[in-house]
Amino acid sequence: MADRRRAHDQHGIAANVGPQIDPKDIDYLEVNRGSYGAEFGDRTYGVFNVVPRTGFERNNEAELTVSAGNYRQTNDDFSIGGHTDRFAYYTSINANRSDLGLQTPVPQVVHDASYGYGGFGSFIFNANPSNQLRLIVTARKDSYQIPYDPNPNDIENGAIAANGFTPQWQSIGLRDSQREADTGVILSWVHKFDSNVLMTISPFYHYNSGDYRSSASDYPVAATENRGSTYAGGQGSVSVRFARNNLQAGVSVSTRATISFSAPGSTTGAAPHRSRMQNIQPRTSWRFSSRTSSRPSPG
Numbered sequence: 026m027a028d029r030r031r032a033h034d035q036h037g038i039a040a041n042v043g044p045q046i047d048p049k050d051i052d053y054l055e056v057n058r059g060s061y062g063a064e065f066g067d068r069t070y071g072v073f074n075v076v077p078r079t080g081f082e083r084n085n086e087a088e089l090t091v092s093a094g095n096y097r098q099t100n101d102d103f104s105i106g107g108h109t110d111r112f113a114y115y116t117s118i119n120a121n122r123s124d125l126g127l128q129t130p131v132p133q134v135v136h137d138a139s140y141g142y143g144g145f146g147s148f149i150f151n152a153n154p155s156n157q158l159r160l161i162v163t164a165r166k167d168s169y170q171i172p173y174d175p176n177p178n179d180i181e182n183g184a185i186a187a188n189g190f191t192p193q194w195q196s197i198g199l200r201d202s203q204r205e206a207d208t209g210v211i212l213s214w215v216h217k218f219d220s221n222v223l224m225t226i227s228p229f230y231h232y233n234s235g236d237y238r239s240s241a242s243d244y245p246v247a248a249t250e251n252r253g254s255t256y257a258g259g260q261g262s263v264s265v266r267f268a269r270n271n272l273q274a275g276v277s278v279s280t281r282a283t284i285s286f287s288a289p290g291s292t293t294g295a296a297p298h299r300s301r302m303q304n305i306q307p308r309t310s311w312r313f314s315s316r317t318s319s320r321p322s323p324g
Contacts, residue, residue: 043167080106141167228259
């Protein structure tokens with residue numbers, strides 16, 4: 026979740042390696058365990074709520090971060106933010122690269138470069154004391170080389186006695202890579218009818234892709250998998266407080282369309298696979314409290 030809004034469906038995103046949001050754009054992270062309120066929908070496991078920076082923590086200030094390290098590593102970021110009484114903004118751009126991207130299968134670091142770049146924006150507008158609009162936009166691309174074992178005499182590469190003179194999985198000639206992209210937009214409207222009734226409506230759009238690429242001449246297997254998933258929908262909720270009780274009700278509507286292309290070996294004649302899923306989830310929660318007191322009798 027992002028700012029207590031569902032940023033995407035729970036399927037397919039775990040196939041990616043790169044982050045969806047740069048950690049420097051996060052204000053704080055909430056972790057929820059156990060039973061969940063209506064705003065969390067159908068979650069049956071831990072819920073992580075990423076609360077991004079808003080600009081209220083800055084006064085038209087900019088920050089530049091540049092770093093360098095081993096393996097030609099750098100992680101750079103430029104951000105600017107500020108606010109007035111009714112408007113707050115925070116935007117950033119970032120880029121990173123390293124020759125040590127993924128965990129290598131052997132101590133040697135070979136064919137393991139990675140790079141990525143992205144941007145983030147948060148804009149909050151208080152139209153009046155009863156209405157607030159917030160727009161969150163994220164975009165990111167990442168690329169990873171897939172490391173391999175460069176030793177020709179290892180058990181997987183060489184014809185040696187330990188493997189019966191039959192190589193198990195030759196990886197010396199492989200030059201695979203993984204390329205990923207992620208884009209998201211969340212718009213939220215918060216309306217306060219009075220001090221006891223609050224309504225939130227949040228439409229969202231999210232695109233996520235992960236492409237595993239290899240050469241068609243790879244041996245023994247040339248693995249190629251290209252996946253692109255588009256999520257769109259929205260959620261709305263109403264919270265009512267009366268006496269010492271709280272009632273919250275809402276609905277979440279989303280659709281997911283995925284196009285994937287997977288072809289082990291030759292890609293000739295392989296057809297893309299398309300899938301679509303719609304999801305509607307009503308949600309309600311009721312919280313109540315009571316107070317009891319006892320007084321000692323006089324005497």
